[in-house]
Amino acid sequence: MSGTRTSYTPQTDIEIPEELIEQAVEWAVKIHFGEVGDEERQGLDRWLQSSPLHQEAWRRMQSMHQEFSDAPHKRMFQTLTSFDEQQQKKRLERRQALKVLTIFCVFVISAVLGYRWAPWQRLLADTTTATGEQRVAALKDQSIVRLNTDTAISEHYDTFHRRIELLRGEIAVATGKDPATGGEEKRPFLVTTPYGTLEALGTRFTVRLRKAYARVDVQEGAVRMQPENGKPLVVKAGSAGLLYRQHAVPASPLDYTPEGWTDGVLAVRKMPLKKFLSELSRYRTGEIFCAPEVADLPISGIYYLADTDKALAFLQQTQPIKVVYRTSYWVSVYSAGAASAAKDSGP
Secondary structure, X not given: OOOOOOOOOOOOOOOOOHHHHHHHHHHHHHHHHOOOOHHHHHHHHHHHHOOHHHHHHHHHHXXXXXXXXXXXXXXXXXXXXXXXXXXXXXXXXXOHHHOOOHHHHHHHHHHHHOOOOOOHHHHHOOEEOOOOOOXXXXXXXXXXXXXXXXXXXXXXXXXXXXXXXXEEOEEEEEOOOOHHHOXXXXXXXEEEEOOEEEEEEEEEEEEEEOOOOEEEEEEEEEEEEEEOOOOOEEXXXXXXXXXXXXXXXXXXXXXXXXXXXXXXXXXXXXXXHHHHHHHHHOOOXXXXXXXXXXXXXXXXXXXXXXXXXXXXXXXXXXXXXXXXXXXXXXXXXXXXXXXXXXXXXXX
16 A cells, blocks of 8 residues: 555545544544554554545544634634534533543534534635635735635725734735825735734735744835734844744744745755645645654755645655555655555554
């Protein structure tokens, strides 16, 4: 099976028996919240290969885990209040064993019911992209905002401000002259994030949300970064900054081109393989496991994002690695010399 992709087509319209959903939940808890060893990985692999329904149940678990993993508990539940509360309560009661994993329970319920809930941010957004999708939004003020994979934004315009709220993901902004003020740009162009506000000073820049901060890379002009509870920092063209809630600091250069995705590529320079696979996984649904023995392998080059399977195939041709597909949603990367071991013991 090493290096061979398992043929599997998602079956989004079929109903998965609840007992299989609960089995998938048990495996997901082991994989995402426990210590994973060879025994667990082999067990999951055997369970996946035993039935296409098992693979579909696991695919739904993975999709829900990815979409809800960063959602704040309180805000997500407020967003989901339109859901039938009585049905939700009953199903939560049947899963008391998972009560400590509240968010996890929510996506389990969604999977059982067959719904494909978007992340909570998408429910609040004006414009969104799915995993692997990119989109260009032409705004009312002639500014252009490009949305990267799995991104959500809202637009807010009033007499005094032009404001984009970045709820999720990553954007590239090219500000335009505001027609509402005769092109004099008297209304500030702002990008708000969970960590603070960015003010564009006639500029072109990218913003990416992380778990604890937002990173800003400026290609033209300048951006004023205002933390929620700290002093501002102005970042000029060719530089970058990190915006935390309490402060803003200059950022070191990346080992990839931050705006490369706007051209549909991931352009990297001596990026460790594990980090490269993490970046690539943003553009596909599922998991990419990187074996420790190749985690630090330096990767350089330009990889197209439109087809991540082709990117993985090219990586295998140019690096001493082996790519193993368990399913379309479970991919592992090993050293080429360890391919036989990967067949027997990998996830």
